[in-house]
Amino acid sequence: MDVDLDRVISKAISFGASYVDVRYQEYMYETILVENKFLKEYSKRSLRGIGIRVIVNGGVGFASTNNITYTNIEKAIKRAIEIAKVMSFQHKIKLAETKVIKDSVKSHYVILPEDIDHERKVNVVLEANKASFINPDIKSATTRLGIQMDKRVFKSSEGTEIEVSVILTGISHISVAKYGAILERVPHQNSYVAGWEFIEKNDWVAFTQDLSNLALKAVKAKTPPPGTYTAVVDSEIIGLLLHEAFGHATEGDLVSSGESILKGKIGKKVASEVVTIVDEGVVEGGYFVPYDDEGVPKRRTVIVDKGVLKSYLTSRKDAIELNMELTGNGRAQDYENIPIVRQTNYFMVAGDYKFDELIEGIKFGIYIKGKGATGGQVNPGMGTFTFSVGPSYLIRNGEIKEMVRGVVVSGYILETLKEVEAVGKDLVIRTSVFGGCGKENQMVRVGDGGPHVRIRKIIVGGR
């Protein structure tokens, strides 16, 4: 890095700021897309810039630039100061106290993706795509490689100085199968905070062929009879449910604005007593968030403890407004955006049940799976959710039976969490280099998951 951030901070102080933080970022995203056995797109995007947040008389100002010369940075500082002065008459804020930290952290990797030549990268994706055409009924297949390198430097006038670098890699694939006039598509992805070694050590041919097999079976499967089911859901679905339908409602800014259904529920029972939910910055399988974008350590935050709501997620501003502990959840998409309250890795803590014990005793139910899920919609104000899940299985007399497709589940999250009867041992958390979580036009990487879970009642609609 060739910018002296201390110089930027002292400049802002000399212009009248009582607090300054500077975020410098270098980012690179590389994607290779292969469609039906041909390289369709190879593109790279890189980003480098600086964001400056200042407080003057309680007003916050923010400005950013990627034109990194001192004259230009000085202009950005002046813009931020000018904004802060105007804001001090509009809306004053305070930042919660936090410890001064000096640290530099890198996520674990063995091989830098930059050191691998372009041709080798293309070949991995081409091979995996070609191999997925296992049968003439596979009509189309798309495979994508994603590599993200993100370096963030945070420095504040309070003395905190943190550098975090993360490498995230992964491959996604969609197989489309045809049976008669019916088309069924099964998408899935596998990402990990790691270098190129993650791509090398995984069998991507097996990965895409598995999805083709699933698509071939799913296209012939029936939709389940609509109704209320006892369900066993896998880690991907419980993760999706918690993140979307519950996690957002625990975000401090939505609590203080009154949008969240969980406002005023601290200390109250919001789930059955077997449910414990955690947001944690660094965890196996998840994204890597040792610190947030306000220089606050992101440790383990217990949100729900044995069914009781214990905490919301906070940024430095919202911790003051809610009079709660700082949890290290002030995150920004990039240097161009101001940190807002976001989840990191949000998941349900493992229980004692083996998978067989979860299935046991279910006379007629459904095993809901995430692989092949296509999305959903949530209203955090109402607490309702609808998800279109992957090919799933009916459970009859304690045994997993025929596959069903086109499954849509819906419900009220608070009711659904109270119906959780048993929690499995097998915790899995996943992240993605292809997606993330969007809020107020900012996208950040997150992780989510949980163990297999048995839910007494969930609404299943067939398409």
Next chain:
Amino acid sequence: MVIINYGDIIRKLLTLGATEVEVYSTKTVTTSVSFTDKIEVIKTTENLGVGIRTVLGRKVGIFGTNDVTPKGIEKAIMNSYSIAKVSPEDPYWKSLAKGLNKTPVKNTYDTKIVKADPSLVVDKVNETLNPIKDLGAKVKPVRGLINLIVEEVSIANSYNEKVSRKGTSAVIYIEVKAEEAGKTATFSKFEATRMLSDMNFEKLGYDAASKAIEFLNATKIPTAKMDVIFDAEVFASILNVMISGPISADWVQKGKSPLAGKLGKEIANNQVTIIDDGTYEGMIGTKEFDDEGVPTTKTIIINEGVLNSFIYDTYTANKENRKSTGNAHRTVSSAPIPLPNNLIMKPGTYALDEMIKETKRGLYIIKTIGEWLSNPVSGNLNATVTHAYLVEGGEIKGTVKGVVVSADFYEIIKNNIDAISKEVKKYHNLMVPHIKFKSIQLAG
């Protein structure tokens, strides 16, 4: 100002063995304010981006970056070159755009936006909020955003000297919630203009709040077939989803467009004339040249119901041995594709009032959601109506929400058009009249 030396980049790549090179750059300065009933955040961002397209015979590589330091540019040059090397041959590749130039356009650059400071955006927020406050405690702005944007685009390639253009825009989104006696309703307004003076902040705030109040008592209606008047803003959004892709030569050539093979054929009622015009005064999509440096033009898409032309960028035009229509759109890290500049539909002869008066039983729809879930490939139009007026005996009898409109878009624009209004509204990069269709399926 960072100086990007276009000539140096091009020369360097030609020396490395490139047969053609193009440099595309953007500079965007945005002043942005988010607000509820008070201002939440004001920020300014400045963003420079450079995209390099390198051609090796028929292999094309693209690299986009916003690192515009000499080191960053050097990296971009090498990356675009090595991506081109591993890319497959494109049998249809002919050449980059030739003859970069400008079409004169009016009212696309507002110095008031260029000079915008934080106190100006505070004023604009207050202009928006004041009429809402005047309506009392039952209305509350729940989300608001104003962006003032200045954008510069420059393009040079191995055939042409650099061309540059500057433009401004003002964008607002405001959503207001009304609450009374346990009932709630919301209404939102969105608008984008080139000139600050074209944006009436006060009216937008007032409209959002008063409509939210008006819809507190909105009811659901049962499934029925009815006459439907789409407000111009709603129809603009439908038109954008349903035809922007299908009229693009990219979709047509890939076999994705339902309009492929229909040139010269009647695809709509003869009252329907739609043009794409990148030169129209003061519209959001108006500019001197497209994202390849080709001057923008006016293209008649549908002429009195007959499909007349598709829209092209250089690549799709080269494939058919014709000229680009100046419709290339891109980001710094992606290849251009043809998309509409401004879609303009010719007005009709009716007044909106007359269209309502002549409706025995129907809906006048002023807002929908989820029209983006419609399928432009099959022509299957789907939208959930969140705000509509019920019309009975030529008069507005109440407010309606939560009905789903389903129709075959090509069927209704051919056979169901009853009237087109003489009034038109601008909505983003579209300008369209209100339109009435006979007998549309509604699911309650």
